Amino acid sequence: MNNIDEMSVNAIRVLSADAIQKAKSGHPGLPLGAAPAAYELWSRHMNHNPANPKWENRDRFILSGGHGSMLLYSLLHLFGYGNLSIDDIKNFRQLDSLTPGHPEYGHTVGIEATTGPLGQGMAMAVGMAMAEAHLSAVFNKEGYPVVDHYTYVLGGDGCMMEGISSECFSLAGTLGLNKLIVLYDSNNISIEGSTDIAFTEDVMKRFEAFGFQTIEVKDGNDLAAIGAAIEEAKADKERPSLIKIDTLIGFGCPAKQGKASAHGEPLGEENVAALKENIGWPCKGDFEVPQEVYDNYKKIAQERGAAEDKWNKLFDEYCEKFPEMKEKWDKYYNGYDLTDLFESEEYWVKPEKAEATRSTSGALLNLIKQHMPNLVGGSADLAPSNKTNMKDAGDFSKENYAGSNFHFGVREQAMTAITNGIALHGGLRPFAATFFVFSDYTKPMARLSSLMKLPVTYIFTHDSIGVGEDGPTHEPIEQLAAFRSLPNFTVFRPCDRTETAAAWMYAIKSESTPTGLVLTRQNLPQIEGSSKEALKGGYIIDNSTKAEPDAIIIASGSEVSLAIEAKKLLAGDGIDVRVVSMPSMELFEEQSDEYKNSVLPLSCRKRVAVEALSDFGWYRYVGLDGKVVSMKGFGASGPANELFKKFGFTAENVAAAVKDVM
Known part of the structure; x- marks a missing residue:
């Protein structure tokens, strides 16, 4: 790498080490080892614009290994995102700072997802790639690829060990999500020591079995090799890609690199000094970065931002040529107004016959879909039981990305995190469904829905001992209390058609709170006194x-x-x-x-x-x-x-x- 590239990579390392040392808390290992891969991606291959972090057609980057947050904060600071200042970097992990211990969506400009629980970022990235594929099928016209971007996710051995990663990448391979690129920071170290004590599988072969293109970069400091791998991944138009990048955890710190102690504790003042000396850092003080490095990042940011200028011209032409699509775009991204539906007699009509609230919910879902085309979602292989199939909406598949019914397979964990990713992407309003007893498999991901203030709708059916013959393994008992205990999560357990209609109305109108619809298997009578007061x-x-x-x-x-x-x-x-x-x-x-x-x-x-x-x-x-x-x-x-x-x-x-x- 040339000198300015080397200095720019090392700026990420030094800022990360200094911030973690000042906080006396944090994880320096990942930022030190993965800095070259992140720099290469952000500076030469990823379309993003620090001047407009919410540009709809930007490439997405998710740090699934959220403990390595200083890698991301350093990038955001150096590229000029949201004026994240050096003082913000100095306040890493401090109360009310813009640089909390793990990245938080909505808190810091440029953060695409709240990550920390390992593996969830991987699945949210799959959700973003699914959203891109669906929206491109809905909006793109010949010569006008207005939805055309990649999703990149960076994680390490811990993310690969978590079961959710196998769930989500199995689905990604099945769906052929070729614009999903996984960067695997492979350093063979976890908190307890070498990963060999618990993790000796061949990850590359696993991903080949999933249907991924697999590429390995033997030297995690080789920018050219990393760049070539990214371009090779982008060239595959049939498969998602895994790029395994062999790195040395804590790279550059003589006493710590390659050791478990580099993972989750500050390097120590002497070791920070030794790091700077070892990598030839020219500045003596803490948090000092040469102006030429800042200038380099500014120049790159302007170059990367030019992609948006090109897209804006394309989009203006698209809107002029297809005004009906511009109207549709605005509604997809800004929301549909369903006031007329929710005030209509059709929506609130109360049938005479008894009906399971899951069946009522299914009818309402299909009614809402008619007025809200960007409503998408599905079930963990239970759509016929959850009553979540949307008629005439098509099935999302490798052959038909325009379909609105998503088939997640028996993968509740991946389903829920993927749904979060779809919500984070923008343009779509997603729901996820399963039996209520299996909501235990969704809880950690639903927790992140609440934390990120995502208005995801959860459809939980078979809500009590009314499940009946399936017995206690399938009869939820404690699950309702668990979801009621969750901050910023609204639970609705309706008694009939009217209350179910109220529940769906609330869920659709919610802007920052996920909703759980807890619904019966068995038929319930329509109650005379039920009303919108629900x-x-x-x-x-x-x-x-x-x-x-x-x-x-x-x-x-x-x-x-x-x-x-x-x-x-x-x-x-x-x-x-x-x-x-x-x-x-x-x-x-x-x-x-x-x-x-x-x-x-x-x-x-x-x-x-x-x-x-x-x-x-x-x-x-x-x-x-x-x-x-x-x-x-x-x-x-x-x-x-x-x-x-x-x-x-x-x-x-x-x-x-x-x-x-x-």
């Missing part, structure tokens, strides 16, 4: 005749009709009960104290909650004097109606619980 999270669905009820029964989902039946039994005993439907605790908590007290008056302490899941969280509403009719174990195998009787979910038992608190 959007308040909790409301009176069947009131007492008295201003002050004798007692209150609170329920969600399938247990609401049960609560109403119990109310009728209690009326025969002269007990006047109010029934409150609570489809969403989160939305109820957002209401005013005045409203909450009107639904659950503080003066009435005789309360019973009913839910065929864990009681965790319900005592907030029933208090120390109240009672919860709930599940205490994992369920059993048998017909659903028999299970509800066995575990006490009968009108008689609920009525008895009310009498117990009187």
Whole structure:
């Protein structure tokens, strides 16, 4: 490499080492080893514009090994993203800084995804590549490739060990996502030592089996070889590519390179000094970078940014020639206005017959799709059961990227992270679906949806012991409490068609909060008192005749009709009960104290909650004097109606619980 390239690579190393040392916390190993690959990619091959980080047709770069965040922060600073200053670099890992310990989407300009849990960045990159493929099929016209960009993801041995990476790359190979390029920082070191203690597989052969082109760069400091590998990857128009780059963790630090101690702890002041001397760094002080290096990065940024200028001219011509596509583009990227649909009688019509809320959801999904063409998504091989197939929308495949139904296979973890990647890419509104008991496989990824404020819709069906004959392995008990505990996540467990319509309306209108629709397998009756007030999270669905009820029964989902039946039994005993439907605790908590007290008056302490899941969280509403009719174990195998009787979910038992608190 020539001198300015070498200095520019070493600037990444030095800034990373200095920042981690000042913070007395961080991971220097990856930035020191992977700096050449990152520099080569960002400076010569990746289309990006620091002056407009949100340019729609930019190439995406995801650092899946988020612990190496200083690599990314150094690049963003040196390229001039968002005026990320040297003071920001100095404040690495400090409270309220723009340089937190792991990259956070929406917090720092230029960060494409929140990463940290290893492997998730890999799957989010697959999602971005799927979004690119779909949008290119929707919008591109001959001579006008207005959607035409690559997704690059960098990760190490840890990402490759995580099961989610196998899930997502198996799918990527099946789909032939040729604009996905994986940079594998292979240094054979993890926290506990050599990866050989737990990881000896041939990763290249694994990726060949997935259907990837595989390329190896033997010297991680050879910019020319890295560059040639990237171009070879881009030249393959049929397959995604894996570029294995053999690096030395902690490169340049004589006492640390190649050792596990370089991974996750500061080098130490003496070792930082030794690093600078060993690589021939000309500056003596901390955080000092020669002006010629800054000038080089500025020049490269301008050159890279020229790609957007070229694209803007192409896009202007495209819009002039295809005005209908410009209108469609604006709606895809800025959102569809579904006000007319949500105010229509068709949307809120209540059928007479009983219906499973999963079936209701499927009908609503198809209705919404008619008004929202950029709605995409699918299920982890359960679409017929989840009722998530969108009619006449086509299946997304290697042969048809225009399809809106995504088939994720039995890959819940990858599905959820991929869906996050689709949401992050922009232009599409995604959903993901599975059985509620398997939401355990989605939880870490749903957590990142919440953290990144992505309005992803989760469709969780088969929501309770109502699953029936499949037995306790398939009957969710604790899952609802887990999702209710998740910050910035809204759970909806509707009781009928009206509440399911409210749930979907909320999910579609949400701009920064993911929504979980928790739906039944079994048919539920349509309840006369159900209403749009479900959007308040909790409301009176069947009131007492008295201003002050004798007692209150609170329920969600399938247990609401049960609560109403119990109310009728209690009326025969002269007990006047109010029934409150609570489809969403989160939305109820957002209401005013005045409203909450009107639904659950503080003066009435005789309360019973009913839910065929864990009681965790319900005592907030029933208090120390109240009672919860709930599940205490994992369920059993048998017909659903028999299970509800066995575990006490009968009108008689609920009525008895009310009498117990009187």
